[in-house]
Amino acid sequence: MTQYELDDSGVVVIVGSGAGGGTLAHELAKRGVEVVLLEAGKHLTADDFVNDEWGGYEMLSWLDKRTASGTWRAAKDHPFSPSWSCQVVGGTTTHWSACCYRFIEDELRAKTVYGDIAGASLIDWPITLEELNPYYDLAEAKMGVTRTNGLPGLPPNNNFKVMYAGAKALGLNVSTGRHAINSIPYDGRPATTQDGFTITGDKVGSRWSTLNVEIPRGLATGKLELRPRARVTFIEHDAAGKASAVVYVDADGVTHRQKARAVVLAGNCVETSRLLLHSKSARFPDGIANGWGHAGRHYLRHIIQTVWSIFDKPVYMHRGEIMGGMIDDFVRHDPARGYAGGYYIEMNSMGLPTTAAFLDPGWWGRDFVSVIEQYRNMAGIFMSGEDMPQPGNRVTLGEELDAFGVPVANIHYDDHPNDLKLRVHGYKTLSAIHAAAGAKRSIEAPSYPASHNLGSNRMAAKAEDGVLDGNGRAWEVPNLFIADGSTFSTGGACNPTLTIVALAIRQADFMAKQMAAGEL
Amino acid sequence: MTETPMPTAYKDPKLPPPVALPEGPDWVGVLKVFDAHVAETLVLAARTLYPHQGLPERVYRRTIVAFDGLASKLPAVAQGFAEFVDLVDDAMPVPFRELSESYRVNGLKAIEGTAAFRLVQRTTVRFLYDDIEVWQAFGYEGASVHLGGYVNRGFNDLDWLPEPPPGI
Numbered sequence: 045m046t047q048y049e050l051d052d053s054g055v056v057v058i059v060g061s062g063a064g065g066g067t068l069a070h071e072l073a074k075r076g077v078e079v080v081l082l083e084a085g086k087h088l089t090a091d092d093f094v095n096d097e098w099g100g101y102e103m104l105s106w107l108d109k110r111t112a113s114g115t116w117r118a119a120k121d122h123p124f125s126p127s128w129s130c131q132v133v134g135g136t137t138t139h140w141s142a143c144c145y146r147f148i149e150d151e152l153r154a155k156t157v158y159g160d161i162a163g164a165s166l167i168d169w170p171i172t173l174e175e176l177n178p179y180y181d182l183a184e185a186k187m188g189v190t191r192t193n194g195l196p197g198l199p200p201n202n203n204f205k206v207m208y209a210g211a212k213a214l215g216l217n218v219s220t221g222r223h224a225i226n227s228i229p230y231d232g233r234p235a236t237t238q239d240g241f242t243i244t245g246d247k248v249g250s251r252w253s254t255l256n257v258e259i260p261r262g263l264a265t266g267k268l269e270l271r272p273r274a275r276v277t278f279i280e281h282d283a284a285g286k287a288s289a290v291v292y293v294d295a296d297g298v299t300h301r302q303k304a305r306a307v308v309l310a311g312n313c314v315e316t317s318r319l320l321l322h323s324k325s326a327r328f329p330d331g332i333a334n335g336w337g338h339a340g341r342h343y344l345r346h347i348i349q350t351v352w353s354i355f356d357k358p359v360y361m362h363r364g365e366i367m368g369g370m371i372d373d374f375v376r377h378d379p380a381r382g383y384a385g386g387y388y389i390e391m392n393s394m395g396l397p398t399t400a401a402f403l404d405p406g407w408w409g410r411d412f413v414s415v416i417e418q419y420r421n422m423a424g425i426f427m428s429g430e431d432m433p434q435p436g437n438r439v440t441l442g443e444e445l446d447a448f449g450v451p452v453a454n455i456h457y458d459d460h461p462n463d464l465k466l467r468v469h470g471y472k473t474l475s476a477i478h479a480a481a482g483a484k485r486s487i488e489a490p491s492y493p494a495s496h497n498l499g500s501n502r503m504a505a506k507a508e509d510g511v512l513d514g515n516g517r518a519w520e521v522p523n524l525f526i527a528d529g530s531t532f533s534t535g536g537a538c539n540p541t542l543t544i545v546a547l548a549i550r551q552a553d554f555m556a557k558q559m560a561a562g563e564l
Numbered sequence: 565m566t567e568t569p570m571p572t573a574y575k576d577p578k579l580p581p582p583v584a585l586p587e588g589p590d591w592v593g594v595l596k597v598f599d600a601h602v603a604e605t606l607v608l609a610a611r612t613l614y615p616h617q618g619l620p621e622r623v624y625r626r627t628i629v630a631f632d633g634l635a636s637k638l639p640a641v642a643q644g645f646a647e648f649v650d651l652v653d654d655a656m657p658v659p660f661r662e663l664s665e666s667y668r669v670n671g672l673k674a675i676e677g678t679a680a681f682r683l684v685q686r687t688t689v690r691f692l693y694d695d696i697e698v699w700q701a702f703g704y705e706g707a708s709v710h711l712g713g714y715v716n717r718g719f720n721d722l723d724w725l726p727e728p729p730p731g732i
Binding site for chain 2 (some may be wrong): 096097098196197200205208218226236237238239247248264356363364396399401406409411417
């Protein structure tokens with residue numbers, strides 16, 4: 045593997061190897077840019093992964109303590125792990141269930157389309173769908189998204205048959221959806237074996253991830269160096285206010301300083317925000333790139349919730365791909381529904397261990413027992429909807445320090461009235477679909493720890509409205525970029541990974557051109 | 565409930581098999597931290613929280629063996645389990661282990677807001693429903709990739725609803 049010196053100030057340093065960082069590393073290396081990719085987690089392979097829900101969770105997750113405050117249910121149910129992401133080479137792409145939907149135009153113009161909503165800090169995205177679409181095309185091709193590029197959709201599984209029956213009875217538009225999971229062999233990766241464990245690392249490799257696609261290809265260019273178990277603690281800048289180095293601690297506890305031509309943070313919302321806020325200096329007393337006070341603010345996590353229903357006969361929902369179902373009737377903003385924004389309905393399944401844990405944390409007794417005993421007759425249906433940005437929903441630094449001397453992050457989130465309206469509408473729809481398929485009983489499960497973490501370092505057309513410009517570059521630090529979901533100006537409704545990948549490809553184009561022009 | 569037999573459950577071959585316990589009261593001999601009273605109180609608490617009639621005592625015992633493993637590594641967790649036992653024993657004039665079910669349930673409800681209760685309840689869910697014997701009982705098949713997934717083993721065998729059209 046190519047190795048760069050710590051004092052090589054010609055390299056682009058990327059922090060985090062997930063959907064944003066891993067993709068950007070490959071895309072930059074492909075364009076001849078020298079890249080050092082720092083990842084806090086280990087470099088695991090398919091052999092290391094297990095077909096086991098808790099085993100996979102403990103192997104892949106970012107388990108460091110966080111704290112939570114606000115009215116959101118996660119603060120009560122998961123007070124020390126309110127948000128969820130991975131700490132491993134490949135980041136959260138080692139876990140995701142691979143739903144790939146595009147933002148629609150209205151969502152990129154949320155402020156204009158939804159109008160003034162009390163308490164919400166909506167803005168329009170600084171980029172249009174027309175600008176983004178060519179990058180969506182590239183992302184779908186590299187990820188092998190079903191129902192694009194001639195690839196067939198995933199075949200219906202048992203859980204989908206339930207969703208289909210209910211949706212058809214209600215006249216809804218239902219399909220198995222679009223996923224970065226191979227329905228047929230594609231790009232050197234096999235077709236899914238329907239093993240049902242895509243979220244514990246995917247031993248088969250039928251799902252796209254940066255671990256199995258982007259990073260190996262980036263390494264093959266000879267321009268990329270990957271450093272696993274490199275825990276970044278601080279971003280330094282020079283006298284001119286440009287990012288100059290990244291401080292990190294290696295697996296042996298030794299601290300290093302990697303010089304940089306440009307720095308890209310891609311550590312998922314909480315860690316990227318934490319690094320910005322922690323990297324204080326005389327020039328940036330509130331954290332680097334935080335002169336306008338937006339770093340860590342407007343945190344979004346989508347309106348995510350699941351309805352689990354019991355039927356008379358077996359479903360075996362754990363068999364097959366987890367989220368192979370989608371209904372798009374409620375995606376478009378429609379003021380007649382009484383709330384702003386929209387939501388996707390998707391399929392969801394879990395094994396017995398996590399169904400029991402997330403059905404309703406805190407629930408015990410004979411009623412719970414009567415439900416969970418019918419596990420094999422259970423089906424799951426899920427939604428991902430747009431939540432409203434609010435300036436007070438934010439990542440901040442607490443008093444307590446972690447093992448690396450960096451303050452533990454607190455995540456504050458209050459539900460906005462629009463969020464609650466959308467939640468109620470969604471629960472009713474999800475339960476109605478299962479009822480129409482013959483459900484005996486439906487359980488409205490609350491959100492589990494947020495995995496669609498978005499918006500906390502947002503892009504904005506004006507410096508006073510966000511942390512980043514439309515290329516994901518810090519308004520105040522011209523060689524500091526962000527390449528994760530925290531850049532989203534607003535959340536939209538769809539699962540974010542496809543958009544993170546599309547934005548990373550676009551960002552690679554921008555950075556490479558800037559470098560070629562001698563401006564970066 | 566249907567009459568069809570439950571399919572076989574599998575743990576990932578890389579993971580250890582369930583701990584083997586003696587059937588009688590000697591099972592507490594495997595514990596590192598808990599004494600017999602603490603262990604048996606926790607077993608009964610787990611059973612009161614999640615009273616599955618059909619599950620044998622050994623699955624609840626294995627759950628408490630997992631508690632003991634945590635307690636041996638994390639002193640704060642050991643302290644939480646000890647507090648829980650004190651709380652439920654002090655709730656009535658007789659120890660928790662000797663209470664009838666309704667008194668046990670009421671005693672647990674009375675301490676639902678405590679950190680000790682939360683620890684015991686969440687940890688019970690974490691380990692009880694991760695036990696392969698429980699998977700087998702409720703129809704969760706577990707690990708599949710070593711068997712070729714479900715692509716030829718029933719991922720689409722549901723036959724009591726209309727078949728979706730090809731390419732849906």
